[in-house]
Amino acid sequence: MISQNEARAIASDYLIINACKLVRVVLHDDHYAVIGEDQNGRTQLLKVASNGELYKRKSVLEQWQIAYD
Numbered sequence: 001m002i003s004q005n006e007a008r009a010i011a012s013d014y015l016i017i018n019a020c021k022l023v024r025v026v027l028h029d030d031h032y033a034v035i036g037e038d039q040n041g042r043t044q045l046l047k048v049a050s051n052g053e054l055y056k057r058k059s060v061l062e063q064w065q066i067a068y069d
Contacts, residue, residue, distance in 0.1 A: 007032035007048040014054055014067050020044050 002010075008025050011034040015022055020036040023043075027033075036044035047055040047064060054067040 001030075001050045002032075002048065002052055004032060006052070007034065010048050010052060010054050011036070011046050014046065014056070015044065018044070 004025055004027065008022070011025065011032075012022060015034075015036045018036075018038065020038045023035040023037050025032055025034050030050050032048040034046035034048060036046065038044055045057050045060070046067065049055065055064040056067040057064050
């Protein structure tokens with residue numbers, strides 16, 4: 001399992017590239033949930049798996065996708 005600081009670092013790169021600010025990183029079961037906010041105030045939902053893979057989704061109705069395709 002990666003640490004919260006490692007999860008924050010993994011997610012931060014994605015958030016910076018997409019002009020978002022980091023709001024919160026929370027341990028949830030076997031992964032870290034990452035919440036960001038874009039320049040228009042929209043929430044960005046990310047997940048950092050225990051192996052360091054970063055996943056994203058634009059809304060709670062979408063499925064998780066690998067963030068870097």
